[in-house]
Amino acid sequence: MIVEEKKVTLKGKNIFTTESGYSFDELTIVYETYGKLNKEKNNVILVEHALSGSAHAAGMHPGKNNVGWWDPLIGPGKYIDTDKYFVICSNFLGSCYGTTGPSSIDPRTGKPYGLRFPKINIRDMVRVQKLLLDYLGIDRIKVAIGGSMGGMQALEWAVTYPDLVDKSIVIAADYKLTPLNIAYNHVGIQCILNDPHFYGGDYYDKPHKPDKGLSTARMLGMITYKSGDLFDYRFDRLRDENNFEVENYLNYHGLSFINRFDANSYLYILWAMNEHDITKPYGSLKMALKRIKAEILMIGIDTDMIFPSKYMRDFIKKLNASGGCGKIEEISSMQGHDSFLVDIDKIGPIISDFIEETYNKEMVCV
């Protein structure tokens, strides 16, 4: 499947205001679409990417070999079947992959935003996606789906726009981060802020960037995305002359990340995740849950260090007790949190069953 990156720049006084109160007069959104929008405009599947992901979820760009991050899941005849559905994936606000973020040029100053970029949260990201859908003339989402931070957005869609979303699929995610997640993020944030080449976020025109800090933060991230079982299986205590293999693995991923990601974006995205909590504007979880009209499918992974399934189980229980309709499935995998990117054979059938409504609905919301 050959696909193209699309880009729209929306302009206008206060075209988008963050929850923190900052107004953009200009906002660029990068996105991709796969399949065709039907006449009734009711075959839209909104795919949400995770922290270091991009709008390039499936297929390859013309003349390139850059397969999208969820390509085994999305395409003609695949679990998310682009022969039937119109799939949209947009790069979220704050990222460094095309949509406006801290490395973008602030039109008011002609310089990159850096730390002058406003604090954002997951709901801001979802509200920017809503702007994109308005631009595309779409007012109905059959399914919002994502893993990890993408799952947080898929759920947030059902809370913020309850009348627009039929179903949300939330994989390896929850309605808020736990204090353990915030703690890990805190360490990653310190790594970047402590880097002498961070220069308060204004490193874009400097000879050195906060590479070591970003790379170390990424290493910590990589650990939490995997599992002890996977590391035992893959690395054990194997070593070369200088390092354990697991150290080489982390070094490799740390180094490759600095070539493809922006330290300020990393900070803003961690902050956005930390801040996210669907209950915030509604006073209580119960009130937030009562808003949800979409059917919710959560998929947990038994080795996930970031979102252990018990939290998702608890969420679904409370959703159903509030009159909502939720279901949880847990898959077994040694891949840890990143299972949602790897174990397509395991999550794919669950996802397509839920999209196609082959579940007995009365059995679902229990």
Added chain:
Amino acid sequence: MIVEEKKVTLKGKNIFTTESGYSFDELTIVYETYGKLNKEKNNVILVEHALSGSAHAAGMHPGKNNVGWWDPLIGPGKYIDTDKYFVICSNFLGSCYGTTGPSSIDPRTGKPYGLRFPKINIRDMVRVQKLLLDYLGIDRIKVAIGGSMGGMQALEWAVTYPDLVDKSIVIAADYKLTPLNIAYNHVGIQCILNDPHFYGGDYYDKPHKPDKGLSTARMLGMITYKSGDLFDYRFDRLRDENNFEVENYLNYHGLSFINRFDANSYLYILWAMNEHDITKPYGSLKMALKRIKAEILMIGIDTDMIFPSKYMRDFIKKLNASGGCGKIEEISSMQGHDSFLVDIDKIGPIISDFIEETYNKEMVCV
């Protein structure tokens, strides 16, 4: 109980040679003792401290309020009863609490060792303790006991000196680190090495030390010593104007650590743990296990992120299959790895039962 820190400096050509081949002509060991050595010299309990611990395991120093780190466990009439036993706790090689380490003055240069300190491992630490016992005229250990890195030493004692140790109690520890542990350590090590004030380890006479790096490494350590359940219970998503409570907690522990610990010591101790593997000189785990004559009690904690009980269970199974005598108990606690420092009411009775041999021996090694 009022106790005193003791110190001995052993001198002599090549008085101690590390496994890495470095010879010290002078070695200082700081230690404490509680209770009295009996006439038969067979009432010795050797207490091993963990990464950031010290020889000050119990009681208080004269005129001070500095209660030892295992004081609720050790003392007159306590689980480790100093009315009956002669307890020795020595600060290990490489630490910054008195025993020779990277912050000590190298007598050959008159300057701190820094990174010129030799690479050490857990076995080196145990062999330095043996020097201390020789100095004290002790050739029999009734029980070697420790938690975490202290547990690694307690087990190593039974492997390196099988004829000297009657029993080893290994809490929240194993015979080697897992690749997941090594991965976490790798991130902590990067934090210190990346600090611009590390100066290749020669920061002792500089105006700034690698405080930010050490503090961030400590924060990561603190996370792994605790548990998600504990953080949920203690912090949830509580916050003040600037930070989540869990962030304040990490900041506090990061800051307080730089006032009491040395960055080079932290590096050497992590390296020592990474390198440790009781099987190393013996070719296989089976051969190492066959050396062990001591009865081994392992105590696991059900929320321990560093040493999940399954590893300890596997070790005991293999020990007993090799003709050894091992037993594992698992306690339930939300405290995570640090349970061994906190849940004295839970581990104390198991420890004293094992010391006093109220177990049916035939039931133990199964």
